[in-house]
Amino acid sequence: xxxxxxxxxLCMLLLLINIMCVSVSASAQGDTYEIPEMSxxxxxxxxxxxxxxxxxxxxxxxxxxxxxxxxxxSVIRDNNDxxxxxxxxxxxxxxxxxxxxxxxxxxxxxxxxxxxxxxxxALQRNSGVISADVYDSGLYKFxxxxxxxxxxxxxxxxxxxxxxxxxxxxxxxxxxxxxxPTETEHxxxxxxxxxxxxxxxxxxxxxxxxxxxxxxxxxxxxxxxxVVFIRLKxxxxxxxxxxxxPAKQPKIQKxxxxxxxxxxxxxxxxxxxxxxxKQDSKEPEEETPVSFSEEELAAAIANFTDRSSK
Numbered sequence: 001x002x003x004x005x006x007x008x009x010l011c012m013l014l015l016l017i018n019i020m021c022v023s024v025s026a027s028a029q030g031d032t033y034e035i036p037e038m039s040x041x042x043x044x045x046x047x048x049x050x051x052x053x054x055x056x057x058x059x060x061x062x063x064x065x066x067x068x069x070x071x072x073x074s075v076i077r078d079n080n081d082x083x084x085x086x087x088x089x090x091x092x093x094x095x096x097x098x099x100x101x102x103x104x105x106x107x108x109x110x111x112x113x114x115x116x117x118x119x120x121x122a123l124q125r126n127s128g129v130i131s132a133d134v135y136d137s138g139l140y141k142f143x144x145x146x147x148x149x150x151x152x153x154x155x156x157x158x159x160x161x162x163x164x165x166x167x168x169x170x171x172x173x174x175x176x177x178x179x180x181p182t183e184t185e186h187x188x189x190x191x192x193x194x195x196x197x198x199x200x201x202x203x204x205x206x207x208x209x210x211x212x213x214x215x216x217x218x219x220x221x222x223x224x225x226x227v228v229f230i231r232l233k234x235x236x237x238x239x240x241x242x243x244x245x246p247a248k249q250p251k252i253q254k255x256x257x258x259x260x261x262x263x264x265x266x267x268x269x270x271x272x273x274x275x276x277x278k279q280d281s282k283e284p285e286e287e288t289p290v291s292f293s294e295e296e297l298a299a300a301i302a303n304f305t306d307r308s309s310k
Contacts (some may be wrong), residue, residue, distance in 0.1 A: 107140075
């Protein structure tokens, strides 16, 4: 029976891989733009037409006849826009602009909830403001303002997301005429706000990872899951059991080889022996008794008897 704990671990790893792939895919759908004055960057969906205040007259947007250069640059100058963004059918306009702060914050994301709420209440007292609230992108705090203004016979509805960094306001504004921005259009500028990165933040951008690195990471995670499963199930893996190499035996010194120190000692003892007087090492030999035959004994006795009788 499959271990439930192992299945949970595998499911969590697969979910993590899925989230990574979705994040990479989402990041790849947008193009990165910068505002050097604030040292920040953000993303704009690639299907939108983006006109910057430094755009040249020979840009394809103007040469194709979709936009008039003089009229467009006049709008950018009058509204103090950094980027002016249109959809394909020009049903709405998005403005990205920077200006000196009107809220008095050095950094809105570091402001207290009490000060943010005070700023929201002040906005709500302005004419034309429909609603105001705090929007948290996960990295930064924005004030989300919905308002309407009359321009001749038309009513212009706007949704603004405003944050303050280094005493400058960054505003992302979407406008439509006679109709409120749809929920999709509102979510569009929220997505742009979510992609904002100021220089103090070090956020991992998965879009810069190559497919090779992503594939290697996925293989690593799958391998880790397999190892965990094997350990939990106690499955024997023969090729992971390595034979121990025999331990090296210490070399035994040959007995016939005399160490240098002993040789020196032996030579010294020899020299001392040669200097001492030599002694006779031969021991005295014992005398061997002489043996006689019976005839010789009888003759000797007879001779001794004759001498005694005389």
